[in-house]
Amino acid sequence: MTKNSGPELVRTRAQQKEQTRRAIIDAAFSMLSADHSFANLSLREVAREAGIAPTSFYRHFKDMDELGLTLVDEAGLMLRQLMRQARARIEKGKGSVVHTSVETFMEFVEINDNEFRLLLRERSGTSKAFRRAVSREIQHFVEELTEYIQARTHASHQDAWYEADALVTIVFNAGAEALDLSAEKRGVLAEKIIQQLRFVIKGSESARRS
Helix, strand or coil: CCCCHHHHHHHHHHHHHHHHHHHHHHHHHHHCECCECHHHCCHHHHHHHHCCCHHHHCCCCCCHHHHHHHHHHHHHHHHHHHHHHHHHHHHCCCCCHHHHHHHHHHHHHHHCHHHHHHHHHHHCCCCHHHHHHHHHHHHHHHHHHHHHHHHHHCCCHHHHHHHHHHHHHHHHHHHHHHCCCCHHHHHHHHHHHHHHHHHHHHHHHHHHHC
């Protein structure tokens, strides 16, 4: 046995545990669809999809509810990270704020439709814990946008929050509509969203000047 075999073995086991946990999460996301919500998933189905024994599931999650809350957190974080990347591109002068933001969001809805469906369904689902989790993710989104608006416009926190909340509400609700549209109709919807967001922004700018 080498001197570092102990620590290396611990790292290997930790990595294997994380890989299995990741496999469970990915399996659950892959099983979601327009006709199959998280509430319809069983522990055995998820375990089979992840390639593990059902008993192994409990080494990573207490129950399906804990897995569901983890999925909500991951979906929300994924969306926020994409929007951060969009704002970073905007700061570098690559595209307008509204157009780039809407384009990024619509790409997320198209590519990660299962993740977005989860947020939509659990936002008004029967589980109070899930509703709170989705609300928390949306509020994280609003808070980040509030800070961004404040930095760009020097608006008060309250005014920036009102604007951010309106923008997020418009975009999030439009995402629900975009899920079942063709690429052509989704493009038309995107243009409508862009105009609506510009109206809100212009109204905010006007209110600050008055």
